[in-house]
Amino acid sequence: MRALLVVNPTATTTSARTRDVLIHALASDLKVDVVMTEHRGHARELGRRAAESGDVELVVALGGDGTVNEVVNGLLHHGPDPDSLPRLAVVPGGSTNVFVRALGLPNDPVEATGALLDALHEGNERTVGLGLASGTPGTVDASVPDRWFTFTAGLGFDAGVVGRVEQQRERGKRSTHALYLRQVLRQFFGDPHRGHGTITLERPGHAPAEGLVLSVVCNTSPWTYLGNRPVYAAPGASFDTALDVLGLRSLSAPAVARYGTQLLTSSPERGPHGRHTLSLHDLTSFTLHSQVRLPFQIDGDHLGLRSSVTFTGVRRALRVIV
Structure with a gap:
């Protein structure tokens, strides 16, 4: 099997x-081409080339x-086609690794590599749904x-926190959970719009939901760690x-x-709730203005500032090794 790492x-x-240990372990079972990313967006370019090559079966x-x-954005550059696109595998290397953990895979890179090789031997994979964010026509x-x-x-408060974290990382700070919590506090005291919601959610066949201060769109659960x-x-x-x-x-x-207390004590059965919350499930299309x-x-x-984003939920978008 030819793979791109x-x-x-x-x-x-x-x-x-x-990294050397992981590369050696993968190369013992796969024909692996290894490429180190050199700049922001490089991984997207590599994913697109793999999808267009026709002979790469797996991208790790x-x-x-x-x-x-x-x-993922490189693989799906021409749209979702899970039957013909290379499969995706992930070895965690970040500070949180939400996607790989939501798939039920180990958060340790060495353990995850072992699980990946086992899954390849056994042919274990699943097709997952993904979200698509687009510009809204007429805006x-x-x-x-x-x-x-x-x-x-996310549009609003949580995205502001992400932006603050990125600024701190550009100044040399390590990405830690403590750093995120500090930026939550700074966003709370520095957000000029948290006192009056400016966001409206619109979806076909329903009345608009107005006055939102925070809007989080989730494709899986947990949301984070x-x-x-x-x-x-x-x-x-x-993902289904x-x-x-x-x-x-x-x-x-x-x-x-x-x-905050509800999030810290949240469970697979219960998340944030109350009269000021909006919870919607399994939406295929909606817009946040x-x-x-x-x-x-x-x-x-963090992708900058927006005033309108249209979201689409696409079931069965990509095959993933699990």
Whole structure:
């Protein structure tokens, strides 16, 4: 089997020695071409070339969720076609690795490599659904390129936190859960829009849901992790369904304390709830509009400011080795 191994050399939790061990282990069972990413967007280019080559059967992403997202967007550049596209495998190398953990795979890169080889020997794979974020026709964001996501997207508060974390990482800070928590506090005190919701969710056949301060779109559950603790923003989300949405209409200090506690104690059966929450399950198409331009993120990657994003939930988009 010919495989492409896409390696992010700056991944948070893998050393050069660990990468060499992993490459050797994979090369013992596969015909592997190894490419180190050199710049942002490189993994996407590599995924696209693999999809267009016609002779690559497997693409292995070694890195964090950002690397995985780029590879996925490259593989699906011409659209989803799970029967003909190369299969995807992931070896975790980031600080959180939500996608690989949501698949039920080990969070340790060495253990994940062993699980990957076992899965290849046994022919274990599944076809997963993905989310697609697009520019909304008739708006200033109409020409924004489409972007696939594997586990989450967000417009508003949570995307602002992601943007603050990226700024800190550019200054040399390590990506840790403590860093994220500090940026949550800074976003809370620095967000000029948290007192009045500017976001409206529109979907066919339903009245608009207005006044949202925060909007999180989930393609799977858990939404994220704090260390080894899973956090469930939308417990019903699944790779086998379309998209789920959690919206909040209040981010006052009491509301943040309440929802923060609910997230920390969330479970596969129960997530955030209350009269200021909006929870929607298995949506195939909807749009988020904002009266002002707000931060936007996909799979933990800050993509700037948007005032309108259209989402599509695509079932059976890509085959993944599990």
